[in-house]
Amino acid sequence: MTDAPEKNQYDLAKTLTIEVFLGFSFALLSGMAYFGSGFDLEFIYQGF
Amino acid sequence: MKFSLEYSSTAFFLDLLALSLLLLPIYLVASGTRTRQVTLTLSGLYLLLFIAPRLALLSLFFWLLVFAMQRLIANLENKAQEKPDISSLVLFVFIAAVLGTLTPMLWWKTQEWEFVKLINLSGNSALSLFSRTLWEIDLARNIIMPVGLSFATFRAVDLLVKTYIGKFRAMSLREVFYYGFFPPVLVVGPIIEYEEIKEGASGKLPAPKSDDFLAGALRTAWGFFKVLFLASLLQPSAQILDTFNTQSVSTIWIYLFVYTWFFYINFSGYSDIAIGIARLYGFKLKENFNNPFFARNIIEFWSSWHMSLYRFARRNVFVPLGGYRENRHLYALAGTMMTIALWHALSASMVTFGIYHTIGLILHRQFTKWKDRNNISLDHPAAQLACLLFTYLFVMLSFPLIVLPLGTALEFYGSMFGM
Amino acid sequence: MKSVDHALSLLGYKATPFGLVRIALWAFLFLYLAGLALPPGNRTIPFTENVVGLPITPLVTLPSDPAFIDEQALPTQGGLKIAWISDSSSVIYKPGAKFLDFSAMGDNRLLPVETLNQLREINQNDIHIDLYIRLSLRSLESYTLTEIALERNADIIVLTLNPFFVFNNHAIFKGNTHFARATRTWSKNPAVWYWLALLPQPSDHLWAGLGRHLNIFARAPAFAPDVHAAKLSLWKAIFPQIKGQNTDKLSAPPSGEGLKENSMIFWVTQRYLNGDLSKLVNDKNEAINALWYRQLIRLADFTQDTISRAILLQTLERIKASGKKAILYLAPVSENLREDETAWKQYQKIKSELKALQQVYEDDKVKLIVDIPPDALNGTVFVENDDVHLNEVGGLSSFLASSIASLTSKPEQKESTP
Amino acid sequence: MSDALLDLFAEVLEVDAGSLKEDTSPDNTPQWDSLAAMGLVAAIEEKFNVQLSTKEIMKMTTIGLARQTLSAKGVSF
Structure with a gap:
């Protein structure tokens, strides 16, 4: 059964916004992790 | 002359992530189970090369021995089916194999500097027999502590136990090395079981699909964020461990509270990275943490903190010691708790830590019985919160024992209570 | 979860x-x-304060910074560009100065600066020096710097060979943060591709790749001190302060202390001195550099297929292939080395090995100076209890200046004999 | 369909039999992991009157495997 066109637009828009959000959270997490570490990896306490 | 042997697991995971960018396309295309197992084994070995080539060589040697022992026990176990009279021999061989596997770890935990000297010198000298270039590169790498030895040891023991109880037949070298060098868990665990990375019923290893990549990548990024950003923010709390004798009581309590969160976020962050990267390859490893600081009782805490170690201790110590028998339950509890404690370090403070939590488990058992007898219910939210806070407090108080020698830890407790 | x-x-x-x-x-x-x-951020570049107002650009970063080279430093136009690649043997230490103290380099003088002054005296002006100096620079890093200097089209390369490390397989690199940058330069030289698989870690390749396109990764290390400070002030804002503890110490950026005890000390003391350090310290238990270096020179390995020789040969090959002029000189050594007969014999063997290479590689553009003429070393004072570090330059700078001048002024250079 | 083994586990673990499956294990069932499981072995030995060795108990990591181990000892369900 084919969805109504607006439903497709709605799904497409929703998917794209989610993807932008996911892309942003990747950038945020990895950027803050790398930049925020102060880059001095030596001091990172090693769990055991 | 001592060496600062602190090692950055972050560097290892960054290497694994970088290598995965190259490896995943190959992994997707070469989809045979054998090829995938060999690819993962070689990449695990390759990553150890960058910690130090001698570590890769020593790990190969360790897992070669495990392969030989596993095969021996499996064959003996087979023969014992027809001729049960050799079962005591099988038991003897099994125990000898387990003790042999535990020896390097126990030696390291008791004679750290001698063991570190031994593995670095012998590992490097052995390398010179194989390849001059690798030997020369090895000379310039750092002096290492046996990275991941405690994890590898318990993974190996788990394999031998399962072989002894007849769960695993004789395994090929490829399978044992695949289990031994599975990259994500090499350095800080989790202590996985072979079943978690075994090929499925179809004989195929799980192939990563889009949602595996997405979930794996997100989980890895989240892990790096926890370790490199969140934990590093809370790291100053560690100062209290060497300045407590001159600080106010409130500062000590606050810093210890923050330190437990630093410790948890840092350690669970590494597990997130390991589980996340394994997920990129399609493996769904069992969780290693489950909000341990929200546990409502001590048994719930221990089944949600470093869960892979807890599961290991339950199936390989608690059950054999008669955990499911009324009269032997207490011994099993104590044995399990001491295994968890002493795996971290063979020290007076960890023995105390083990006793402390064994008592906690026993008191919880009595309390539960008393509660059920008088059918008191703790389901009211306020009661649940009280249980949570009390459990957290009980655990927090044991943290100094993990990181300080016993004498210093006792001083720490003294200043905590203003003595 | x-x-x-x-x-x-x-x-x-x-x-x-x-x-x-x-x-x-x-x-x-x-x-x-x-x-x-993100702005480039001000990377701490050692030796900046030693060359204020001079046509000299220090380029090598702190050991903890994977950029390895200050890419922001603008290449100079015109004039003669000299690339000076060296380790601590090019630092003229003020008596009492500590060797590995990156932050207190200010009041020490530099051999390239003295040499520049000498060059000006023999009216060799319009000269600019790119300074590729790092304390404890090893042969692999100096090979990478040679490639970088050629990339930044130096006219003359002046490269110091340290007698205690040139044939020492125990120390071909120091710390691994230079590999991220090295991946770019090594990829141009197929002969060393096998190094790419064995030495730089996968994360170095990743950093090199990402860093080229994403400033957030390339420039992050320069902000390490600011990030440290920001975290500390956040911590101070929220949590009670540790009394009596100088928390600012915590905010000190990771300067040179990236040089943890290097593994060479372990191998030498455990293997060759069976764990007994007494041969390296005086009666007041202070480490004596000379004793340490004399153990190191014993490690010199003259067999053909060692990696230290491979690195030296690659350095020479790449310079020859570039067609650029170059002076490679063996850093002078104090006469006190004679006190240790084995060490002195090794030193002679090192010189004869280099002289053999001299026959192969020396021509009108490339000079391999093994023996510094004795009169060039009168006035040269070595640090007490140290066979290679300098307190006074003496005639060394003028000797190097004249060697450089000899390369530049006479275009039709006849077959020269040292 | 009530099955003797599932009923036994349900009773010992104080959980309803419907929620138990062949792959139920301590890893995926908190009740099996709690103190309630203390009397599990005794209950099995008593109900199916068998004597279980440590090795056999260690093998029973899921209900399915418990069933396997017991049928190997001649217990029929």
């Missing part, structure tokens, strides 16, 4: 291959934009 899968299902998002590509592109875009907003 299977939170990630749960969160994704809450979002109602079903991952598809193209969806993943789009997400990756979005992530890359956001990181790129974040990078745009």
Whole structure:
């Protein structure tokens, strides 16, 4: 059964916004992790 | 002359992530189970090369021995089916194999500097027999502590136990090395079981699909964020461990509270990275943490903190010691708790830590019985919160024992209570 | 906590291959934009305060910084560009100065500066020196710097060979932060591709790749001190302060202390001195450099297929292939080395090995100076209890100046004999 | 369909039999992991009057495997 066109637009828009959000959270997490570490990896306490 | 042997697991995971960018396309295309197992084994070995080539060589040697022992026990176990009279021999061989596997770890935990000297010198000298270039590169790498030895040891023991109880037949070298060098868990665990990375019923290893990549990548990024950003923010709390004798009581309590969160976020962050990267390859490893600081009782805490170690201790110590028998339950509890404690370090403070939590488990058992007898219910939210806070407090108080020698830890407790 | 899968299902998002590509592109875009907003940041470049007002540009970063080279330093136009590649043997230490103290280099003098003054005296002006100096520079790093100097089209390369390390397989590199930058230069030389697989870690390759396109990764190390300070002030704002503890110490950036005890000390003391350090310290238990270096020179390995020789040969080959002029000189050694007969014999063997290479590689453009003429060393004072570090230059700078001058002024250079 | 083994586990673990499956294990069932499981072995030995060795108990990591081990000892369900 084919969805109504607006439903497709709605799904497409929703998917794209989610993807932008996911892309942003990747950038945020990895950027803050790398930049925020102060880059001095030596001091990172090693769990055991 | 001592060496600062602190090692950055972050560097290892960054290497694994970088290598995965190259490896995943190959992994997707070469989809045979054998090829995938060999690819993962070689990449695990390759990553150890960058910690130090001698570590890769020593790990190969360790897992070669495990392969030989596993095969021996499996064959003996087979023969014992027809001729049960050799079962005591099988038991003897099994125990000898387990003790042999535990020896390097126990030696390291008791004679750290001698063991570190031994593995670095012998590992490097052995390398010179194989390849001059690798030997020369090895000379310039750092002096290492046996990275991941405690994890590898318990993974190996788990394999031998399962072989002894007849769960695993004789395994090929490829399978044992695949289990031994599975990259994500090499350095800080989790202590996985072979079943978690075994090929499925179809004989195929799980192939990563889009949602595996997405979930794996997100989980890895989240892990790096926890370790490199969140934990590093809370790291100053560690100062209290060497300045407590001159600080106010409130500062000590606050810093210890923050330190437990630093410790948890840092350690669970590494597990997130390991589980996340394994997920990129399609493996769904069992969780290693489950909000341990929200546990409502001590048994719930221990089944949600470093869960892979807890599961290991339950199936390989608690059950054999008669955990499911009324009269032997207490011994099993104590044995399990001491295994968890002493795996971290063979020290007076960890023995105390083990006793402390064994008592906690026993008191919880009595309390539960008393509660059920008088059918008191703790389901009211306020009661649940009280249980949570009390459990957290009980655990927090044991943290100094993990990181300080016993004498210093006792001083720490003294200043905590203003003595 | 299977939170990630749960969160994704809450979002109602079903991952598809193209969806993943789009997400990756979005992530890359956001990181790129974040990078745009990031200024280069002021990297701490050692030796800057030693060359104020001089036509000399220090280029090598702190050991903890994977950039390895200060890419912001603008290449100079015109004039003669000399690339001076050396370790601590080019530092003229003020008596009492500590060797590995990156932060207190200010009041020490530099051999390249003295040599520049000498060059000006023999009216060799319009000269600019790119300074590729790092304390404890090893042969692999100096090979990478040679490639970088050629990339930045130096006219003359002046490269110091340290007698205690040139044939020492125990110390071909110091710390591994230079590999991220090295991947770029080594990829140009197929003869060393096998190094690319064995020495730089995968994360070095990743950093080299990402760093070229994303400022957030390339420039992050320069902000390490500011990030440290920001975290500390955040901590101070929220939590009670540790009394009596100088928490500012915590905010000190990771300067040179990246040089943890290097593994060479372990190998030498454990293997060759069976764990007994007494041969390296005086009666007041202070480490004596000379004793340590005399153990090191014993490690010199003259067999043909060692990696230390491979690195030296690659350095010479690449310079020859570039057609650029170069002076490679063996750093002078104090006469006190004679006190240790084995060490002195090794030193002679090192010189004869280099002289053999001299026959092969020396021509009108490339000089391999093994023996510094004795009169060039009168007035040269070595640090007490140290066979290679300098307190006074003496005639060394003028000797090097004349050697450089000899390369530049006479275009039709007859077959020269040292 | 009530099955003797599932009923036994349900009773010992104080959980309803419907929620138990062949792959139920301590890893995926908190009740099996709690103190309630203390009397599990005794209950099995008593109900199916068998004597279980440590090795056999260690093998019973899921209900399915418990069933396997017991049928190997001649217990029929």
